[in-house]
Amino acid sequence: MVAKRKRKERAMGKVVLDKSMSLDGFITGPGGDLERVHAWMFAEADPEGINRKVIEEFFETTGASVMGRGMWDAVDAPDGWGPNGWTGPDGTVLPFSAFVLTHEELPPVTRGKTTFTFVDEGIENVLARAKAAAGERDVVLQGANIARQYLEARLVDEVHLHLVPVLLGDGIRLFERNETGHVELERIEVLEAPGVTHLRFRVVK
């Protein structure tokens, strides 16, 4: 159904930065805590089903992901979110291709239907591989450091932020200071949902 819709629109897959972020700019809380910024995904109260639809769409439209070593370590941890692969909102294990940028040489790892490939290449080459794997679907960038590298190289098409109404005071920042000058964006969607505001921007190129 997704592929059909995509074909109808003749859309190419996009390169998307998709993150939950506190109002003060953190994608984790102090000590790497991931719970508060992702609480909206697990909250029961969602009468209009907006959060559910946002999550469903993410799973429908994502074909591959690119992450850094730090994110893989979080996936791989005993309490990591990925021991059985990526699970869609209906409980199905979904097939994804994940590329982990690291200088270490490691054999591929399969979790559920997701294969994690460890690559020591430039970000453009890795993106080309992720795009090929994603086909018509999107490549999602995971992790702040990876996101910044692709933003600085002007390789990101859209920024999807799930803005969480909290000031965390500390943690991993999505947008650290950088030297690449400014990136203009264009707002394309705002969705008010319980516990979160979903904001979508197109990168002006």
Place this chain on the structure above:
Amino acid sequence: MVAKRKRKERAMGKVVLDKSMSLDGFITGPGGDLERVHAWMFAEADPEGINRKVIEEFFETTGASVMGRGMWDAVDAPDGWGPNGWTGPDGTVLPFSAFVLTHEELPPVTRGKTTFTFVDEGIENVLARAKAAAGERDVVLQGANIARQYLEARLVDEVHLHLVPVLLGDGIRLFERNETGHVELERIEVLEAPGVTHLRFRVVK
């Protein structure tokens, strides 16, 4: 008209942090540039008049402001925004009381109908003075450093952010890291306007 509305609601003035901020969290660009984050205030294209209404409401509801020395220096600069006092959207010069937190002893300065009083007191005392001056209207906090001090002291009632769709990469951050743990907020309003998304949050106390 404003005073009437306020009386009808029996509302007390609020303590409001009101800032224009880039998506990466900066209230100025590199080198202190204020133009990009405030461009929405001066943009011509505003067919539904949302930006105009937001500005008008700011001027209607604000009775006093508290700022740091850095903000006063910006006001006082040859190209500062305040040489004739605060000017409302209809060009009228509006009466405000402004309190500048500084350790320097300086005599009060009047610009237009705004009196700037320089005070070397604790933030709670200064807020009490600003509240008395504002009456039923709001006290607006200006400047990142001041805002953080009042947020950390849990003295802020609402956070009004004008979120500008741009990554500036550098500048003055509104929310620096702090050690006071987290502040929960509740979203109370989202307005999509040309070149900016107006977000209002209540501080959960």
